[in-house]
Amino acid sequence: MTAQTLYDKLWASHVVDSRSDGSDLLYVDRHYVHDACSQGFDFLDQSGLSMHRADLTFGMEDHYIATRSGISRPEKIISLGGVLAANAARHRFSSFGQGSAFQGIAHVVCPELGLTLPGALVVCGDSHTATHGALGSLAFGVGASEIAHVLATQTIWQRKSKSMRLCVEGTLGIGVSAKDLILFLIGQIGARGGTGSVIEYAGSAIAALSMEARMTVSNMSIEAGAKSGIMGPDSTTSAYLASRLFTPAGQQWDQAQQAWAALVSDVDAVFDHDQLFDVSSLEPTVTWGTSPQTGIPITGCVPDLTNSDESNRQQMMAMMNYMGLEPKKPIREVSIDQVFIGSCTNSRIEDLRLAASVAKKGRAKVPTLVVPGSTSVQKQAQQEGLDQIFKEAGFEWATPGCSMCVAMNGDLVAPGKRCVSTSNRNFMGRQGQGSRTHLASPLTAAASALTGRLTDVREVL
């Protein structure tokens, strides 16, 4: 038998049927739906179809949910959580909304609950579904038509992507975290470097990451263009999953350990693209532009366009104009208006511990919002006193949801304002019309909050 990649194995174990045109019908083990998926249910209803496996479907109210009091949300927006709840009641699937013990972001809560497991195929109507790949599952975002198809059949037609391995070696330095690592990788391969591929992350630097940190990396695979970013499960994965609510117990747990041990790329497996990186000298990384591929070291400068070709120069200038920056400006000299710490990229307990370790060294100079990714993260943080540290530093402590990452719940960055954000996208208008976003790690974001400018956290630590 020919050597297989992890992706090959995950794919092969989900094929229900194959067609001569090269497409495969894949079985979906977990379908997460959220409050911005209502059109998928509309399509199901319009087709007169019912759900095939409500017991493999889990609802999470996250995109539109209010995360702090006093923010006005239009009636229509407020009603959308109710639409999800009504669909859940009608189709009889579990769904977690405002005030639930499991309120939070799907990509934070579902791994926490042990719903996402190694070897599973996971889909959700959200491109950051790639997050779940960190646990050794094949996970990708889908659109509304595909949501309806999965609701009705628990399957999805797919063409197999190419395989890409990013082998990351070395030890991360002080003040450098998984977020810096993934921003660096996206900068290296480009925002479309992974398009048409599924990325497998490997190497000693990945193996050394905690489960939370690995999710940060997989989460941003889509920002490099890849639908999925997978990692082979190991002892870190099993330790993370061991006591989760939906993790298999007893004999099934032992069986699962055996099954998960096989979820590795064979030693002689061949990838369509295979690239090696060393991150030993990586510095804290922030983006300067409106594409996630614009990461630069915090000690660096906005690019010099002197030697750029005309087309590239124009596009770079357009980004600089939007961002209110000029070529060669040292990024550490850029003043900011606010900070957001949260999102499915960086709202897990470890992220908040990192942010708090910096927050306790000073006081916020700009408005800073901290939004935990789930109720369990929120409670854990409160038990550890992190919320107190944030409050004493003048940071606002909110309740779980997507919040200012996607700016659909009324938490907006105002036009022209500059936000250092631990989220995943710096697209024009992403955090509100006219907003300017610098993507950064929780450490960098917290350090920048204390100084009011983009800051090298190593000055503070």
Added chain:
Amino acid sequence: MQFQPVNHLEGLCYTLAIDHIDTDQVIPARFLHRSRSEGFRGLLFHDFSGLLADKQGLDLSWVSDINQTPKMLLAGENFGCGSSREHAVWALIDNGFKVIIAKSFGDIFYGNAVNNGLLLIRLTDLWSSFSESLVTNKTVQVKLDHQTLLTKDGKIHPFEIDEFFKNMLLKGAQEIDITLSLKDKICAFEIKQTQQFPWLQHPTARIQPLEK
């Protein structure tokens, strides 16, 4: 959802020679609460076109002019990158676009487009010559079955397309009916999965039943 089969089309092709036009530019998040039946007319490139008009002096009145349908769009690298919102495809369709031509597309956007009968054409080496052909006359004739784009200067620009997607567009139907006819195979898979990986088929809470 059914859509009209796509094969031969003629229309004007407009150019946005910009890379990485993400789905937030195609349709900002604040419009995503709209249902498919409410539609997205006048919302395509809502904030983006304003930025291009203000900063670069471009006239983008064609974006929401639906009298010109069918329209086509030529863009740069990685068109439709970012979010999985199918609204991006709907916004293009609702404003009269039938064909998008680009150097490359976001993967999720690509799948969403096919599911709605929006033809996406990748041009790599031929992108520049096609773009030049549009300078004097924007009219383009698309033949999906022949995989060609014909411009008014008489040039034929061939393109590659995946057979799977080509067939879907030519047939004009999503796969759901086919899939429903495979129910026996799906059920057989579930039985096999239950034997091999019961934890995947039957997620069971370790403690008391979940609140609904």
